[in-house]
Amino acid sequence: MKPTLARLGLTLAACAALVVACSSSDTSGGTGQAPPKLEPLSAVGNGEGELNLIAWAGYAENGSNDPKVDWVTPFEKESGCKVNVKLGNTSDEMVQLMRSGQYDGVSASGDATLRLIYAGDVAPVNTALVPNYASISPFLKDKPWNSVDGKMYGIPHGWGANLLMYNIGVVHDAPNSWASVFDGANEYKGKVTAYDSPIYIADAALYLSKTKPELGIKDPYSLTSAQLDAAVELLKAQKENISEYWSDYTKEVQAFESGTSVIGTTWQVIANTIGTENKVQVNTVLPKEGSTGWSDTWMVAAKAAHPNCMYKWMDWITSPKVNAQVAEYFGEAPAQTKACEFTTEKDFCDIYHATDETYAAQIHYWTTPQKQCVDGSGDNCTAYDEWVDKWQQIKG
């Protein structure tokens, strides 16, 4: 046995040496203090013939899911860029995929964008090269989640709010406050649902900013340790009343239809799905405290192999007709103001409050919490990795 053990040890040591030798060379570019200096494209030339995208499901449809839902094939014909789509299931997965360096662009939500920008994975965008950028809703431009120091790092795609959804057969008092899932959740003990992601801590923080002003929470993504702890306490108390957490949207649809959950946070598209299947009656409301939400941005990889095709794509996906198609298919507000003229459902933009700036202002869009407070209030905030640890503690 002895020589075998020695040999095994030697092999392991050799492997370890190999690993260390191979990996010590790839040190990361971004320090997290300021984004690396990258120049945007100065002119869009001819397409490179190919385009590799990371997208949310439903954002780049080529007719393979539904022959009638196809805006990728016309783009391929017009631009000559063959599109390969890799679906990302979560923001975190998208960040990891982008880090692999094999993609030209990504439809990133606000809780992924800053991580991509500061790591140097995406480049600033020359908005002059994207003609359709001009008529994008003004309240989506130069926002903390898609720009740094006045430089846009992408083209806004669409947005939506996390709403409070309830089963009207069980919840009769037409709630209009997040209190129904926090302080008052006891009423629906074991039937409350919540979003299964550390970013949901912001929902608790937003509620606390209105109900406990003495904590001094101004922005739900800029929390000091004490404020984060307060939000965590609230969520730990909420857990007693939770039936289950959801992250993929079919799970919430099913939980409401089976009666496992009767009240909780949701997206409009989920309520629509439940409405179509018509097994239970649900209602959604934007509670009086305001809400968290998501705003997606198409971003260009810093080392994109096909930058021209990516610029053409960003212009295509935000063109009025296509943006209307995507928004209706996915169930969100289009970023393109002119898209409202092209929706098949005429009052679509009204339902989603697409051009309603005051409605949009009530939404606190997902953004990555960092040590340097995202609202600019100081440098003693809690970073996302702390949020992840806290979230695991909440779930126990």
Added chain:
Amino acid sequence: MTVGAKDGLTTEPPAASPRRRFGLAFLLVPPLTWLAVAYLGSLVVLLVSAFWTTNSFTGAVVHTVTGDNITRVLTDEVFRTVTLRTVGVALVVTVLCAVLAVPLALYMAKIASPRMRLALVVAVTTPLWASYLVKAYAWRMLFSPAGPLAWATGYSPGYGLIATVVTLTYLWLPYMIIPVFAAFERVPDSLIDASSDLGASDVSTLRMVVAPMVFPGIAAGSIFTFSLSLGDYIAVTIVGGKTQLLGNIIYGQLVTANNQPLAAALSIIPLFAIVLYLLAMRRTGALENV
């Protein structure tokens, strides 16, 4: 096992021609390379990366050696609670599988008619043909508050640990039944006859003659059920309600937090648990004849 094989080689006359040696090397190099590079290599990468750290904002791995991750894994209360819960679930699933598998395997191997035996083998293995997710979601339907279980019995435990244990037991049961069935089949009928001829009761025969011969089969099956349950994190997200297991924590640290080093440090826990389990099995002597 390897020692035995080696002894066999050394007692052979030293007539191995260069040609035979080449043939042997040709046969052994691919599996050994696979073992060393893909299997042990990936484990080593895991162990090494557990000592690195990350940039807290971008999540990029920083190659500075630190023991912080290991310390955190050992001291953090959440990790301890979840580890205990996960090992508990794995043990309960293993015991349940054994309790269900032994009588069934005994019936299949020793009592059932050949036709019945074939039917049962098919019945036990067909669920393996269906997708894991389909089976897990089927249990989600069963356990739902207004689902078939509640309708038929008036009671459903709802989504939680109980549902997780039941689902995992269902999922891994075939992996227990098959080795136990094989072990029962290997028990010669003549031994059982001899035992009863010598005046032993059926229970005594089972306990003193059959059980020692079947135990290695149960041990082999339990290694499957224990390790599969230990690593599972999908069933619990489907039927586990708000509970989380070690796999969910590791997944959360790796994918959500993008903290590969801490995830690596955490995955040493199941690795360690499996090694302990294997050592415990070896002590019982169950691995000698497998």
